Amino acid sequence: MSAALLAAALATSLAACSSGDSSSNASSGGGPVTLNVWTWNLKASVPAAKAITDRYHQEHPNVTIKLSEVGGTDDTAAKLLAANRGGDAPDVVQLEYRAVPAMVVAGAVKDISGDVTGAKAGIDPNTWALTTFNNRVYGVPQDLGPMMLTYRKDLFDKYGVKVPTTWAEYATAAEQIHKKDPSVYIASFSAKEFEFFAAQAAQAGATWWSNNGKSWKVGIDSQQSLKTADFWQDLVDRDLVKVEPLLTPEWNAQVNSGKLLSWAAAAWAPNVIASVAPNTAGKWASAPLPQWAPGSAAVPFLGGSAYLVPAKSKHAKEAAAFAAWLGGSDEGSKLTLNLDIYPAGKAGRQATLTHEPPKLMPQQKDFYQVADQVVKNSTVPVSWGPDVNVASNAFGDKLNAAALHKTSFRDVYQATQQAVVADLQKSGFTVTK
Structure with a gap:
């Protein structure tokens, strides 16, 4: 949920600033074209978005x-499937990475490999892979969730607790904090954060889905x-x-009052915390995610989104060009940084290195240097299946x-x-052990 919030910043900002004659919807023969882009809601910076659209x-x-x-992604995916059946699909759709395989299997999005080749050079291979299946490209990455x-x-300093570098150290830190003050916890346990548990399992070496054709x-x-x-x-x-x-x-309330002291999530977390606990700014910091094996730095991404072209887009080439510019060009990638998302493109990532740190931690001048190193170490793949929604629904309530x-x-x-x-199996797939 939280990843989706920040991933949405770009798209809604663009919505606030889009202008032009939307009645003109000519074909791709060189005339005026209107691209209908589906996104989800989040208030963001209108001036920065206007710079992008302009x-x-x-x-x-x-x-x-x-x-x-x-x-959000779940609503958008359901509406896209309905639109695909009804023939009234948009031209571009924003989805989190976890939803992409289901749309590919359903035939609801286009293979845009031939239309976005120019964007590939502007995006690192570990990021490009997030929308690539069987060597075919189905979307252009827009933003990332480097895990931190x-x-x-x-308060870590007050309680004499070291920042954990392993999950074993995390458990020790949890003990120390709660012993010092039984009303204080290292973190909350939010059972419905399905993506986090999937990512953490991947970090430990698990593969929740893998496929070979229809198997x-x-x-x-x-x-x-x-x-x-x-x-x-435990x-x-x-x-x-x-x-x-x-x-x-x-x-x-507990975050504001210093009763919950950390959040294992991604580089977008500081902006979320700042939105609900602005008075705690200056008291936080971010570090790489704890590891299962001491000395290992490999992690998966958590959250982030891509722009895809629906199978029945009326302007597929123009749609793919817009997605490629937004994610892979120097201009588009740099401009997205001003919308408080972590850019997927190389140029945007490079621009973060001289960007002010998040408002939550203005004193941590190396925040983006740390995040950039995490991106380089994000080499653990998280493979999603076509029925992520089934898994998420079965998992969250029961775990809670x-x-x-x-x-x-x-x-x-x-x-x-x-x-x-x-x-x-009900959907007609073969499942192997």
């Missing part, structure tokens, strides 16, 4: 961008995955993390209940495995 219009005076805010630990530096393998209940379940089971059972969903009024009642986390992972396998 610049694109200067270079492409016959192209008008018309955005529709249709909800954002923490209350002042899928599911590893949600693999030993590497269950290792991460055991880790959180912390929850010992009351070392607070069982509390993210971004609720209760969570916000297990945390509240202190029942088996392993049972939740195994039940999710069974639900995903059954759904794939």
